[in-house]
Amino acid sequence: MAALPEGTPCWADAMFADLDGAKSFYGDVLGWTFGESSAEFGDYTQAYADGKAVAAVMPPMPGQEAPSAWCLYLASENAAATAGKIRDNGGETLMDPMRVGDFGTMLMARDPGGVTFGVWQAGTHEGFGARGVPGAFCWAEVFTREPAKADAFFPAVFPYSLREMQDEHIDFRLFNLGDETVMGRMKMGDEFPPEVPAHMNVYFTVADCDAAVARATERGGVLRFGPVSMPFGRFAALTDPQGAAFSVIDVHTTEGDVPTTVPAS
Incomplete structure (x- = not known):
């Protein structure tokens, strides 16, 4: 179980x-x-x-x-x-x-x-010991250039239902388990260079997004996007000195209204 x-x-x-x-x-x-x-x-x-x-x-x-x-x-x-x-x-x-x-x-x-x-x-290792607190996993998104394939595949393998975010600027969907949203799916557009592969974008929680970005870049990390505030928090996308992509988010610094979502067709 x-x-x-x-x-x-x-x-x-x-x-x-x-x-x-x-x-x-x-x-x-x-x-x-x-x-x-x-x-x-x-x-x-x-x-x-x-x-x-x-x-x-x-x-x-x-x-x-x-x-x-x-x-x-x-x-x-x-x-x-x-x-x-x-x-x-x-x-x-x-x-x-x-x-x-x-x-x-x-x-x-x-x-x-x-x-x-x-x-x-x-088995004895059940997974994350904490979520959504500083240093812990908070969120993840499937970043893909082939969103139709992801939207068909993941709900066929896992019991996800899909909701579509009503935003004309992005192609973004939410994967729900019952009433709980557990993951997102983002279409990769032209802003992603061809050499950036499709991937899972993993977010870790921080107390201060800007301070975390400063520490990361001082240590040789590369800022790829942000920091920017949104209804879900202030976040930034980074690459660490060895090339691993990750994002950081301060979930308490929010801006704007949560976009409307509808069941995906």
């Missing part, structure tokens, strides 16, 4: 060639502290905000040269069944379900538009 409803964002991790550099950067920008590395699980190292597990970092496996990127995991009651749904609906499993000790079972997948994500069937 999943600790969280099927399809809920439940964990995030990233692979870094310079693990100590990543710890120093995110420790400064997000206030993270780090646990002991687990040699048994490839030096996987959990990050903590105020003593609560909020993410993890790890080095590449020997011979692996993938670029650094944050990976978002979605909860599943049965990873093997979810893998079947992924393949049946045009997605690809990059790593078949693999048991990780008593912690749970994971798989890696890609949607038909190229968005990579993880799936997590909880």
Whole structure:
């Protein structure tokens, strides 16, 4: 039985060639502290905000040269069944379900538009120890150039209903589980250079967006967008010194009215 409803964002991790550099950067920008590395699980190292597990970092496996990127995991009651749904609906499993000790079972997948994500069937590790507080995960969006594929794929794999945001300037939809909105989907337009791949955009909460951006850029991060205030908070999109994209958001600094949403057709 999943600790969280099927399809809920439940964990995030990233692979870094310079693990100590990543710890120093995110420790400064997000206030993270780090646990002991687990040699048994490839030096996987959990990050903590105020003593609560909020993410993890790890080095590449020997011979692996993938670029650094944050990976978002979605909860599943049965990873093997979810893998079947992924393949049946045009997605690809990059790593078949693999048991990780008593912690749970994971798989890696890609949607038909190229968005990579993880799936997590909880064991003793149920996922985020905190959400929406400084240093913790807050929100995520599927950034894709093929929104129709994402809109068909994700609700076929997970029990999402779709709502469309009424905004003539962006193509944005919300993925709901019952009455709770758990994730967004953004169409990537011409403002995204061709070399930027489709991806999951992961947001971490900060107490002060501008201060977090200042710390990130001082430490070698690159500001990609913002800071800008919106009805949901003040946020900015960044790339860390090793190339991993992420966003920060101060959820208490808001501006404007929440846009109207309607059921997606």
